[in-house]
Amino acid sequence: MSLDIIILAAGQGTRMRSALPKVLHPVAGKSMLGHVIDTARQLQPQSIQVVIGHGAEAVRERLAADDLNFVLQSEQLGTGHAVAQALPALSAERVLILYGDVPLIEVETLQRLLQQVGPRQLGLLTVDLLDPTGYGRIVRDDQAVVLAIVEHKDATPAQRAICEGNTGILAVPGKLLADWLGRLSNSNAQGEYYLTDVIAMAVADGLVVATEQANDEMEVLGANDRMQLAQLERHYQYRAARRLMAQGVTLRDPARFDVRGEVTVGRDVLIDVNVILEGRVIIEDNVQIGPNCVIKDSILRQGAQVKANSHLDGAELGAGSDCGPFARLRPGTVLGAKAHVGNFVELKNAQLGDGAKAGHLSYLGDAVIGARTNIGAGTITCNYDGANKFKTVMGEDVFIGSNSSLVAPLMLGDKTTTGAGSVITADVPANTLAVGRAKQRNIEGWKRPTKK
Ligand code: UD1
Ligand code: CA
Numbered sequence: 489m490s491l492d493i494i495i496l497a498a499g500q501g502t503r504m505r506s507a508l509p510k511v512l513h514p515v516a517g518k519s520m521l522g523h524v525i526d527t528a529r530q531l532q533p534q535s536i537q538v539v540i541g542h543g544a545e546a547v548r549e550r551l552a553a554d555d556l557n558f559v560l561q562s563e564q565l566g567t568g569h570a571v572a573q574a575l576p577a578l579s580a581e582r583v584l585i586l587y588g589d590v591p592l593i594e595v596e597t598l599q600r601l602l603q604q605v606g607p608r609q610l611g612l613l614t615v616d617l618l619d620p621t622g623y624g625r626i627v628r629d630d631q632a633v634v635l636a637i638v639e640h641k642d643a644t645p646a647q648r649a650i651c652e653g654n655t656g657i658l659a660v661p662g663k664l665l666a667d668w669l670g671r672l673s674n675s676n677a678q679g680e681y682y683l684t685d686v687i688a689m690a691v692a693d694g695l696v697v698a699t700e701q702a703n704d705e706m707e708v709l710g711a712n713d714r715m716q717l718a719q720l721e722r723h724y725q726y727r728a729a730r731r732l733m734a735q736g737v738t739l740r741d742p743a744r745f746d747v748r749g750e751v752t753v754g755r756d757v758l759i760d761v762n763v764i765l766e767g768r769v770i771i772e773d774n775v776q777i778g779p780n781c782v783i784k785d786s787i788l789r790q791g792a793q794v795k796a797n798s799h800l801d802g803a804e805l806g807a808g809s810d811c812g813p814f815a816r817l818r819p820g821t822v823l824g825a826k827a828h829v830g831n832f833v834e835l836k837n838a839q840l841g842d843g844a845k846a847g848h849l850s851y852l853g854d855a856v857i858g859a860r861t862n863i864g865a866g867t868i869t870c871n872y873d874g875a876n877k878f879k880t881v882m883g884e885d886v887f888i889g890s891n892s893s894l895v896a897p898l899m900l901g902d903k904t905t906t907g908a909g910s911v912i913t914a915d916v917p918a919n920t921l922a923v924g925r926a927k928q929r930n931i932e933g934w935k936r937p938t939k940k
Contacts, residue, residue, distance in 0.1 A: 490580035491533040491602065492662065496570045497521050497588030498541025498561040503713040509543025511588035512550055513717055516724045517748025517766060520711060521551060523591035529555070530595045531584070531602070537574040538588070566680030567656070568672040575666050584659045585683070589710045592720060592727075593657065597702055604698035605659045610690055612637075613657040615702045623653030624684045626699070634697035637684035641677035654684060655708040664693070737771075740779075754790070778812065786817075789825075803835075806842065824859065838869075841884065853877075854896065858884035864908065866891035883918065 501510025511521035518526075521538070528536050540547045541561040548558050561573045571585060582605045586593065597613065604611030612634065614626050624637040625647050637654045638647050668686040676682060687697055702708040706723040709716065722743075728751075729742035736755035739745050744761040751765050754773035763777050767785035771777075775788045778796035785802050788794065792805040795812030802819030811817060811829035820837030823829060827840040830847035838852045841859035846852060848865035854877050855869050867888050869880045880894050883902035888894070890908045900906075901918030910924040 489582050489605070491531060491582045491584060492535045492537065492578045492580040493528045493531065493533045493584045493586060494537045494539060494571055494574045494578075495521070495524050495528065495586045495588050496539050496567060497547060498539050498544075498564050498570055499589070500542040500564070501589065501712065504711075504717075505714075509547050510711070511547060512543070513711065515591050515711075515717065515720050516728070516746070519550065520591040520720075521547065521588040524586050524588055524593065525551065525553075525556065527593060527595055527598070528584075528586060531598060533584070534580050535577060537577055539570045539573055541570075566672075566674065566678070567683035568669055568681035568685065571665075571683055572669040572672075572681070575669065578662055578665070580662050582659055583662045583665055585657060587656055587710060589712070590656070590708055591711070592707050592709070592724060594703065594707055597700070597707065598657075598659075601657065601659050601700045604700060605661060607661055607663075608694070609696045609698055610661065611659040612687065612697055612699050613655045613702055613708065614652050614699050615655050615705055615708050617651055617653045617705060620648075620651050620653045624656075625650040626652040626654060628652075634687065634699060635691055636688035639676065639678070639682060639684060655702055656683070656710075657708065658683070658686075660686070660690075661695075664690070664695075749784075760796075772807075781812070785819075792823075852880075855880040855882070857882045858886060858902065860884055861886040861888070863888045864890035864892065868893050870895045 497511045512519045539559050559574045601611040624639045627636045668689045672681045674681050711717040728747040737757040740760045746764045749767040752770045758776045760779040762780045764782045770787045772790045774791045777794045780797045783800045786800045787804045789807040791808045793810035798812035798815040800817045803817035803821040805823045806825040809823040809827040814831045815829050816834040818836035821835040822839045824842035826843050828845040832849045833846050834851045836853040838855040840857050843860045846863035850867045853871040878896035880896045880898045882900045885903045887905045889906045892906045893911045895913045899915040903919045904916045905921045907923035916922040
């Protein structure tokens with residue numbers, strides 16, 4: 489059966505106290521609305537309608553995509569009014585209604601809900617709550633047949649005692665929706681056109697309202713303020729942590745671990761506390777990541793080790809290689825198998841061959857460094873003249889003395905050596921020692937200045 493999805497995202501979100509529209513606030517590095525859109529896509533609907541209002545231009549700009557149709561609701565007159573704005577664009581047999589500020593809703597739950605929809609039946613997602621204050625209540629008869637939803641503000645004391653709350657998520661037969669929405673009135677406590685009133689209409693029309701339960705409250709929680717946003721974030725991270733642990737990762741503390749993107753993991757991976765994984769990160773078997781590391785868009789091959797406080801962005805670590813503590817690997821860094829990068833070393837657009845080493849305090853940019861080459865402490869590639877970037881190419885088994893300045897463009901052949909403290913400005917042929925520094929003078933009997 490065909491499916492249209494409507495995502496309501498027009499509300500203001502006053503309690504966020506933010507210039508950013510509420511639905512653009514991030515959970516796990518992605519806007520709440522972005523999460524909902526990605527979940528909607530997994531259901532392969534024939535259309536996705538996003539109803540926007542407050543901050544409409546910012547929302548449209550941020551999320552524009554070929555498969556989304558943005559519908560403007562210029563005045564927020566209620567959830568029923570919001571859905572009505574999308575009606576002209578609908579044609580599928582089923583319509584599913586989601587919310588841009590309810591980001592953790594799961595595909596599997598929505599699939600269950602959609603299975604309930606038929607020509608004479610709709611599906612309503614409800615949740616049992618300890619404290620249902622603020623939620624619409626599900627009113628059932630003594631046979632537990634759903635009769636209506638009553639909003640908190642319109643509910644009698646007896647109805648307020650009902651703990652089954654309306655999540656707002658609803659799947660209905662498309663044909664009947666226009667008729668119901670056309671009959672909504674706003675004579676209620678909030679003066680709004682309530683989407684929830686379609687339930688009683690459907691019942692009056694002889695339809696069955698089938699309910700499904702959300703897995704837990706967090707799955708259907710909307711973020712109205714920054715505290716709720718933080719709760720959603722933690723819950724998302726807990727879910728992500730649990731998934732990775734199920735795949736064979738040891739997390740020293742799942743409560744101190746954050747994923748902001750897509751992570752692929754192998755087995756027997758060890759991740760210490762306060763690690764943040766961003767973008768697309770691929771972690772192969774037996775990788776170890778020390779505490780306080782940020783790893784973005786990177787690939788860590790089998791057995792690689794990232795030691796404490798390292799920052800990786802766009803890096804690839806070869807099998808058995810290691811970096812850190814305090815390594816900074818910037819985009820275009822490729823470490824060969826068993827290569828070693830030590831503390832306070834920065835690499836950018838640089839390849840370190842198999843078994844090559846840069847142990848301490850270096851900047852290596854726009855460089856290709858051969859296998860087993862050793863970069864002494866304090867070595868700097870001078871790759872930038874203030875206008876253009878130049879490349880440093882080193883062969884295999886090179887030995888760069890400590891504190892060498894390598895002024896690019898530069899080629900160093902296999903097995904070359906540079907003397908410590910050298911400024912190397914010219915290419916060095918293979919098997920050669922290059923020394924580029926002033927010769928030492930010893931001045932005998934030199935008197936230190938004295939204080940006047
Ligand atoms: C709604 C439900 C309530 C349910 C609760 C769950 C109605 C009438 N009530 O109440 O039964 O328990 O959600 O959280 O539907 N929106 C628009 N345009 C509008 C009004 C709302 O886009 O004109 C969007 C808001 O941005 C928000 C969502 O719809 O994302 C819900 O609106 P809100 O006014 O917060 O409804 P609730 O009072 O929470
Ligand atoms: Ca709400």
